[in-house]
Amino acid sequence: MKHFDPEAFTAQSEQSFSQMYPALAALGRHRPQLLKDYERMLREARRFRREYIEPHALDVERAVMHDPEYVAEGAIRAASEYGFFSTMIPRAFGGGGLSFGAMIIAMEELGAGCLGLSNLLGVHGLAIATVSATGDLGAMEKVCRLLTQGERAGRPHLLSTAITEPTAGTDVEDADLLRVARLVSEATPVRGGYRVNGRKVFISNGSIAHTHVVILPTDKKKPVETTFAFLIETGTPGFRVGRVERKMGQKACPAAELIFEDCFIPESARLNSKPLPGRAIELVLGATRGGVGAWGTAAARGAFERALTHAKTQRLDGRFLIDHQWVQIKLADMQRNVMLARASYVDAMLSNELFGLSLLASRNGMSEIQRLLPQRLLDSAAVKKVMTSRRAREGFQTAIDELADWEVDTASAHGSAAKVSCTDLGMQNCHLALEVFGAAGLRHDRGIEKIYRDAKLLQIYEGTNQLNRIELYKRAVNRGATGLDLTPKPSVAAEQEVQP
């Protein structure tokens, strides 16, 4: 039998862009600029992963275990040197001007190094996506400027998005369920603004963000008709951070409770848009669920890469693990899962570019203008005026309205399919990788058990994998289903409970 030859081995991390993304490489023949953006992002992310994430991920986690209030300041500073907090901000607002897709590619690469650190960057992107989907370009420009200026100074202005409430998680992820949700938070209209009361829970970056994109109804009895996004600054009287959660994994990214007690915010804090439930939220989730798909792929890949390294260096029964057929088959299965997962989120990403949120950014010629104009002009008052004008905002709203139902459905369906598939495959690879490791994998210092803990979150947030299946049913199986039977009565047989 031929034994393992390290010289003849080409590791996955050395794969080129086109090996990893053949579909995108093919697409790039028609849109060379897009391809260049993607490739550049992969390169940058790979470098950041190698130089910062890999060397620090385990230490950051130990630090949080030791002190739950620990903040990964070093990682935040390092990421801002790379410009990761502003990559997808339009150039006209001072950012990198790259597409959401490019950011997603970075998320896989960074997430394969550490899902927690990658999440810290990614949820910030979720907030930008949410703000952009409201079409309130004035607010978008304000947030983006704060962000890019902070980033340049090495102190990025971090964002969080707060949707989940103690009594409503799944229920606030879907417009039909929202009708029966028991909400505790509300922004009650008062003279000159709103008075916010209530609580949001599990908010990623909640304890470290400077601005929170808080999703609130102005009348919690009519959430579907009255829910909007509000920008609330840390330090606003009446707003405080509650408990910072003790989580199983993803420890580098804190999740916190946000508490509002008679917190007054001015009228201008409300992003100017139609109520969000419906199109706007669907567009955001269609885009970001693909991003969670990239993290599922990252989990699958991180597990695979570590198992591969282990298999090449450790022996079992006198032979290198990699010389055992069962290990080879497992590694092949893990690689197959990575490929499958990646294909799934790339579909989600492309359907978002074709039919979803990213399409809107490019539809009115914005992205072309930004690409062609020099930065000096983009920063000028005239361009700012055009970008934040009422006409631009209305144009954006019209673009949302003009999307066909099937377009939004397609983007949502691919987002949900990717979210479920990739995160399940991510967990599956963790199980497979732990088998390859054996007892060694149980140790924190080997890095694989961390992925197992980190990856589990991906099946829960951004809509549980159960909710995302319901979404998929509504978008791609039965598009006529307007609301599911919300209070299904269990069958008679099921009612005869059996206690454990």
Add this chain to the structure above:
Amino acid sequence: MSELGMLRESVRRFAREVVAPTREALNHFPERPLPAGIVPGLGELGLFDAEIELPLLGVALEELSKVAAAPAALVLTHAFARALVREAGGGRSAALGGLNGHGLFACPIYSELDLSDDAPSLRRVGSEIELDGTASLVVGAPLARVLVLPVRDAGGWGLVGLESSEPGVSVGEALLTLGMRGCPSADVSFQRARFPADRLLATSPDVARRVARRFRGAAVAISAGVLSSSVAAATEYAQERYQGGGAILEHQEVRAILGRMLEDLALCHEASELLSREGVPEWRALAAFLRAKERAAHATCDGVQLLGGNGYMEDYGQERAMRDAKQAQFFFGRTDVARQALAGAVP
């Protein structure tokens, strides 16, 4: 009350009154010190006694694991390591094992004990043996008096039994592990350290295989205990959590997941029962053992899922169950390696 019933009751009480209040500290080991009362309490219950019968041990471990699996893993490891020493026989074995009830035994219980690839190497030098290298993840080592370790003996296999206080034995810092936090483990290393030859207790891996076979039932009891607490917590939560217009238990998908968890729990209990019987064919015993451990590990992931975001938080215990059950899957080594041994058995 039968002996078994009495033990079950006293372990339950101990788990509820002593272990439960320290769960958080246990879960944060080694970042936080080990709660003081646990190990002596386990001793008082007689769980470290040499005489304890395996079916009784299984019952105790399941009850403990319903509250916290880490102390159960410590008890199992001790009993198993001690049984290895006894099985090896010989004078030294009697000396190590004879001091009843005093001093813990440690061994790398998550490894394939009959293989010794990453074990320290052994060289015979005159009337002595020389050990070199590191035994990884030796469970119980930071607390143990006796370390029972497989070694590589010129390509072959050996089992050594050493006291941790002997010169040349170096026990590393307590390791952070996926699960069973609060059951301290550490690396044990040797730098060409010499010991009297009687420290080598056995040279045939059959010793490890025989003992592991006997202890399968006790190991599965831990998976069963962990899963049973996960099912109970998930059921309670599903009855109380309102979402989608009713208690989530009313949603058919939630029922389906919970139903599958109960199927897996039933499987664990069936395995426990099968493994406590005499004369069960080896292939059936091994199959039941592997399946139960593996299913418990998967089912506890669903236990987290059913609690949504709360499941991911330490407060609800589901995340601990998920980590502990995964770690318990590795008792006596990988499922896939053992499965290789299963194939070829003629039913």
